[in-house]
Amino acid sequence: MAAPDELFCWEGDWGLPSVSTDCLVVLAYAQFAGAPLKLRKMSNPWRSPSGLLPTLRTNQKESLTRPSDIIIHLRKQKYNADYDLSAKEGADSLAFTSLLEEKLKPALIYTFWVEPKNYVDVTRRWYADHMPFPLNFFLPGRMQRGQLEKLRLLRGDEGLEAGEELEKELYRDAVECLNLLSQRLGSQKFFFGDSPCSLDAYVFGHLAPVLKSKLPNSKLQQHLKSLDNLSSFCSNILLLYFPQDGRETFGPKTSCSPAAAPEGGDFDHVPNKRRKQVLSALVALGAMLSYALLTGMVSIQQEALQPQPQPMTIGSHEDEDEDN
């Protein structure tokens, strides 16, 4: 039996298995298709084979980072959640995925990375809290610049800046997209019948972070919450396929969670708190000690164990030190 492929993805929070849309899409698809994956949840993208998250490391030591590539790979391994779709449903699936990419994704990038309040209070804070030293100083800023650049290229406008006008345009497209998705879903459990497929994974991946995170500027979130069928669609998937991650929202804690229980509120949960405290203390102590040694406040006197050729010189040297 071949070893399962390894999936490196972002850690989870807010009741989700992961905070990143692309990771959620891959995780959801893997659950729907029953693909066994060895999960490596982390908050340091530099530790993944490709430097980006999500990354799938296959048995042939290939690294795939695009969700569509990962899904195609899993399909080739016979883990196909779209197996039961008719040809027309497959075509609709492709069309609605394109709708998500063109109309909703720019608004999501804006909401999490460009809108100033959301970025500072939620996104940057989460990444800075969870990334190890010293990445937490520069990597969130670099990611933000990358996302802004991406938004500029998607819109074809090099001078794009955060602002009310841009927000209105993007949110108008996104609201229309959400309404269209809601109309298509209707009162069904999943988009095509009773079992979920890749479109369900894409929709879940895009909507779940908006639904679950606590954003200060939350117009998109409010609209999504007002669409009952989409909200219950996401909650349903969390309940059925990610029960241990949804434990914060859904009642009694299960005992199989390996992560430490949250200390205090969500915002105060800093991972590896004890380790960081000890490390800070050690660094401070080391800094003070090296300052003392270098300026000569403290000196280390070396006792000679074997007879020295000129004992007189060393004796006068020691005398001078004692005078200080």
Added chain:
Amino acid sequence: AGLHRVFDLFTSTAAEPWPESATLYQPLKEDQILLSDCASSLAVQAYLRMCGLPVQVVCKANAEYMSPSGKIPFIHVGNQVVSELGPIVQFTKAKGNSLSDSLEDVQRAEMKAYMELVNNMLLTAELYIQWCDDATAAEISRPRYSSPYSWPLSKILAYQKQWEVRRKMNAVGWGGKTLEQVYEDVSQCCQALSQRLGTQPYFFNKQPTELDALVFGHLFTILTTRLTSTELAERIKSYSNLLSFCRRIEQTYFEDKSS
């Protein structure tokens, strides 16, 4: 920004009838225009013909710079300038012309989704083939794009545009694709369109909508444009209902054109 301005003007000008002097601007047809721009322009022309709105096509070398959003084509109607198919559809709707009013909500959702499919896959593939495939870029795209300008401006503008498109391809995740993968994506897109069309004359009922105009614009242009390889046209030709769809629209709405 252009979209926002256009919506502001709607309330004051919705009542005005469509003038005879409406013009559509695009780059020079013989020497300059590229596949993707030609497809977008043909889509708008088809849409306006389907609505029964007359428009004159004017070719200008600097059409791209005249456009409010930088994209081709754009129309000049009365004292407004609107670019790209989406905003133009909204604009004509405000004037009382719409092809998709009779659709039900679920159908309208599908129509919009399939239009995004064409934009997301077909248009992106066209841009990729034009600017990211070295052979096509060197033989066709760069010379054509810079043909109205003299050296060294021609070289600068051509390379600038190529660099801009390549950055966009990277941003949407197409940067790492091979040409073969792009052709596969085009096939997949055509298969989805062919599936949706089935044996019907148009995508929704017996009446054409903006989706039909958009699909016609892209497919017809690909079929009738000479590129470095015929692979792209071959991929479309394998779907016979799409071919007869293009022929039908050409005969119904463009029969007065000699091409």
